[in-house]
Amino acid sequence: MPTLLTRLRNSETRHEAFKELVHTYTPQLYSQIRRIVLYHDDADDVLQNTFMKAWIALDNFRGDAQLSTWLYRIAMNESLTFLQKQRENLSLDSDESSVIQKLEADRYFDGDKAEAQLQTAISMLPDKQRIVFNLRYFDNLSYDEISQILGTSVGALKASYHFATQKLKSFLETIEI
Amino acid sequence: MRTTNKQKNPFIMPERYTEEFTFRMMLRIDREGQTRPTASSSVLRRHLYQSYVRYAIGVAAVMAFFHVCTRTSLVEMQTNSPVAQQENKMMASTGKDAVYYYLMMNDQTLYDYEANNE
Secondary structure (H helix, E strand, O other), X not given: OOOHHHHHHOOOOHXXXXXXXXXXXXXXXXXXXXXXHOOHHHHHHXXXXXXXXXXXXXXXXXOOOOHHHHHXXXXXXXXXXXXXXXXXXXXXXXXXXXXXXXXXXXXXXXXXXXXXXXXXXXHOOOHHHHHHHHHHHHOOOOHHHHHHHHOOOHHHXXXXXXXXXXXXXXXXXXXXX | XXXXXXXXOOEOOOOOHHHHHHHHHHHHHHHHOOOOOOOOHHHHXXXXXXXXXXXXXXXXXXXXXXXXXXXXXXXXXXXXOHHHHHHHHHHHOOOHHHXXXXXXXXXXXXHHHHHHHO
């Protein structure tokens, strides 16, 4: 049985293989994107864009990295683009308390107030630190793996993670839990 | 990719989301991405550049051909025309002849002119 990558490269089997790819990687990518964009509808949009970009760029994938790493990278870039656009259209209801309220009201969020506060604190981090923190803390990825996904040196990633944890600590100390 | 630490993840994925999303995603691809995935931008750029260079060379060759043809016929026309012949005469003549030619004098007025000036 040819591998998924081989079938993706064959124009006759590409469509079915891509369907399998979407089905396989949707849970993991959704989970990662959702932590960055917070809300289900936004995560759904970013995930669609991620797979659309992957479909279009399929011929460019050289196979140097794993398919999952490549998809993760596209997903992170799409998430960053989404956050930048969101910041450009910054609304008045994007302060900490409203984010917490929205999360608590979200039917696809299963956490208490403390969890909502932690996620809000993470969402206040600079974009890159936010992604590094999520990949390291929640997905338990090694710095080498994160380095492959983000194209950043391990040293810079360690520094980002350190600053992120420091900021989160001081942010959580200032709010009531 | 490693498994996500589910105990720490408060974000829930809707039930049957994967199946429903896969269906929607493939519909979108059928609608928007029916054509074969595009070649890389560098390949496209190279292809465009090569096409442009070929086109530019062709246009330059045609222009050069027309330029040579029109130039040749123009030179011939200029050499054989009565005006050109007169101009040649003027170029060949010197001194008074040039002045007479410039003053557009015929033989009669020329003799009158010379008689008056003597």
